[in-house]
Amino acid sequence: xxxxxxxxxxxxxxxxxxxxxxxxxxxxxxxxxxxxxxxxxxxxxxxxxxxxxxxxxxxxxxxxxxxxxxxxxxxxxxxxxxxxxxxxxxxxxxxxxxxxxxxxxxxxxxxxxxxxxxxxxxxxxxxxxxxxxxxxxxxxxxxxxxxxxxxxxxxxxxxxxxxxxxxxxxxxxxxxxxxxxxxxxxxxxxxxxxxxxxxxxxxxxxxxxxxxxxxxxxxxxxxxxxxxxxxxxxxxxxxxxxxxxxxxxxxxxxxxxxxxxxxxxxxxxxxxxxxxxxxxxxxxxxxxx
Amino acid sequence: xxxxxxxxxxxxxxxxxxxxxxxxxxxxxxxxxxxxxxxxxxxxxxxxxxxxxxxxxxxxxxxxxxxxxxxxxxxxxxxxxxxxxxxxxxxxxxxxxxxxxxxxxxxxxxxxxxxxxxxxxxxxxxxxxxxxxxxxxxxxxxxxxxxxxxxxxxxxxxxxxxxxxxxxxxxxxxxxxxxxxxxxxxxxxxxxxxxxxxxxxxxxxxxxxxxxxxxxxxxxxxxxxxxxxxxxxxxxxxxxxxxxxxxxxxxxxxxxxxxxxxxxxxxxxxxxxxxxxxxxxxxxxxxxx
Numbered sequence: 287x288x289x290x291x292x293x294x295x296x297x298x299x300x301x302x303x304x305x306x307x308x309x310x311x312x313x314x315x316x317x318x319x320x321x322x323x324x325x326x327x328x329x330x331x332x333x334x335x336x337x338x339x340x341x342x343x344x345x346x347x348x349x350x351x352x353x354x355x356x357x358x359x360x361x362x363x364x365x366x367x368x369x370x371x372x373x374x375x376x377x378x379x380x381x382x383x384x385x386x387x388x389x390x391x392x393x394x395x396x397x398x399x400x401x402x403x404x405x406x407x408x409x410x411x412x413x414x415x416x417x418x419x420x421x422x423x424x425x426x427x428x429x430x431x432x433x434x435x436x437x438x439x440x441x442x443x444x445x446x447x448x449x450x451x452x453x454x455x456x457x458x459x460x461x462x463x464x465x466x467x468x469x470x471x472x473x474x475x476x477x478x479x480x481x482x483x484x485x486x487x488x489x490x491x492x493x494x495x496x497x498x499x500x501x502x503x504x505x506x507x508x509x510x511x512x513x514x515x516x517x518x519x520x521x522x523x524x525x526x527x528x529x530x531x532x533x534x535x536x537x538x539x540x541x542x543x544x545x546x547x548x549x550x551x552x553x554x555x556x557x558x559x560x561x562x563x564x565x566x567x568x569x570x571x572x573x574x575x
Numbered sequence: 576x577x578x579x580x581x582x583x584x585x586x587x588x589x590x591x592x593x594x595x596x597x598x599x600x601x602x603x604x605x606x607x608x609x610x611x612x613x614x615x616x617x618x619x620x621x622x623x624x625x626x627x628x629x630x631x632x633x634x635x636x637x638x639x640x641x642x643x644x645x646x647x648x649x650x651x652x653x654x655x656x657x658x659x660x661x662x663x664x665x666x667x668x669x670x671x672x673x674x675x676x677x678x679x680x681x682x683x684x685x686x687x688x689x690x691x692x693x694x695x696x697x698x699x700x701x702x703x704x705x706x707x708x709x710x711x712x713x714x715x716x717x718x719x720x721x722x723x724x725x726x727x728x729x730x731x732x733x734x735x736x737x738x739x740x741x742x743x744x745x746x747x748x749x750x751x752x753x754x755x756x757x758x759x760x761x762x763x764x765x766x767x768x769x770x771x772x773x774x775x776x777x778x779x780x781x782x783x784x785x786x787x788x789x790x791x792x793x794x795x796x797x798x799x800x801x802x803x804x805x806x807x808x809x810x811x812x813x814x815x816x817x818x819x820x821x822x823x824x825x826x827x828x829x830x831x832x833x834x835x836x837x838x839x840x841x842x843x844x845x846x847x848x849x850x851x852x853x854x855x856x857x858x859x860x861x862x863x864x
Contacts, residue, residue, distance in 0.1 A: 449720055477719075477720070519744055
């Protein structure tokens with residue numbers, strides 16, 4: 287590693303936090319900071335990204351102005367237009383390419399070369415397929431209209447089902463009682479929880495749904511099954527072929543493996559994180575990946 | 576009608592407007608004003624209810640202070656606890672009983688005596704059953720977790736399906752193209768619409784879904800069918816018996832009639848409005864209904 291080696295910057299920004307990593311011949315420093323969903327709050331998001339970069343520079347023992355020479359890739363939640371991507375790129379140090387966060391998740395999960403499907407299932411969700419270097423993806427449009435199978439989707443669906451159970455429209459399972467207890471004890475408390483909930487708060491209920499499913503709770507199992515059906519439909523729409531490996535990432539991804547297992551399907555552990563993916567794409571910008 | 580006849584006050588308050596009616600031996604005056612969803616904005620809602628009452632008094636040729644002698648019933652959206660009901664009652668003129676808005680919708684639709692089921696389907700939805708004077712109801716917990724089959728639910732479901740069609744996960748119908756065109760032309764526009772949408776704005780899309788269903792659009796027909804299945808499940812949960820009449824109210828209620836028709840089922844036109852229902856319950860307060 288020589289000082290003449292180019293400096294690369296990877297950035298992973300999402301609704302719960304952002305991370306930056308620097309690379310010169312190898313990894314030299316990382317930093318993290320608060321949320322960076324640029325649709326929700328553009329200025330605050332940029333400020334947090336700046337903090338994460340400064341912390342990465344500090345960890346690497348580099349003066350912050352050196353980062354101005356970096357070649358970078360930022361994958362950011364909430365970047366949904368070319369115009370916004372350019373606006374963000376202009377505000378970042380160095381020469382950064384900006385994309386929405388699917389690209390870095392796929393590059394991180396599959397590494398620089400391998401083809402395959404990525405099912406990224408955390409607070410939100412999307413399904414992507416890389417074939418001969420070309421990426422197609424479905425879902426991931428946000429909880430209001432999409433994000434099926436995600437933690438937020440599971441939490442919200444479990445609350446809705448609990449209201450139906452209270453109304454006598456479905457069986458009341460242990461998960462219903464636990465959720466009711468968690469939010470305050472009455473159906474009005476459930477409605478109140480939903481009135482101020484965002485994807486992250488719905489997502490805080492996902493571990494309860496997960497735990498209930500592991501204990502065989504009928505409602506929890508049915509919700510995971512419904513999520514798995516959507517994931518299978520997504521794979522089908524992308525034209526996923528039986529021989530192409532499937533990589534389940536995100537906090538909830540591995541949970542769907544059993545429901546998605548079919549004869550001949552090959553599952554692949556994620557090679558790295560979305561931040562690793564951002565560095566891979568930054569280095570590829572310079573033809574080094 | 577003598578001046579000695581008691582004065583009754585009915586109030587119907589919801590998210591898009593509120594109405595008040597006065598009765599002395601018969602209807603003597605009505606007034607309307609802006610939204611009165613007390614969960615969304617308590618003070619503004621109360622102020623609008625006050626305006627509607629003042630207008631009703633003016634229409635009846637009564638000095639406003641006379642309303643202080645009224646016996647009333649207010650059915651208000653967003654009243655979900657006894658504590659809130661008492662707080663509102665204390666702020667209203669006369670001696671008013673306050674309930675959430677389901678009660679007045681059922682009393683208005685079925686009149687003071689008749690038993691039967693009420694499927695109230697407008698921007699929101701609920702299903703109620705009155706049997707021997709006792710009311711049970713399901714649904715109506717708000718769009719986030721409930722309100723199946725409603726106008727807001729149809730609008731949101733149609734947008735979600737349009738994103739799936741764009742992703743290649745389902746057939747793209749004429750309704751998808753019309754919705755995409757309506758919100759701006761790109762999937763990002765759909766996401767943007769949803770980001771700032773409330774039930775009323777989702778509900779503005781319901782006429783498009785309705786029109787598409789009438790033209791045989793496969794997606795629109797499937798959404799109405801899904802709504803009808805939920806309504807049927809609600810009737811089942813309430814123990815609705817084949818001989819008990821069904822009253823479809825609200826802007827979209829009648830649209831579900833064909834899908835709910837079964838041999839032996841009897842459908843009943845609504846006898847009156849929720850405001851009529853509020854007056855019925857006000858008069859019953861005094862033992863006159």
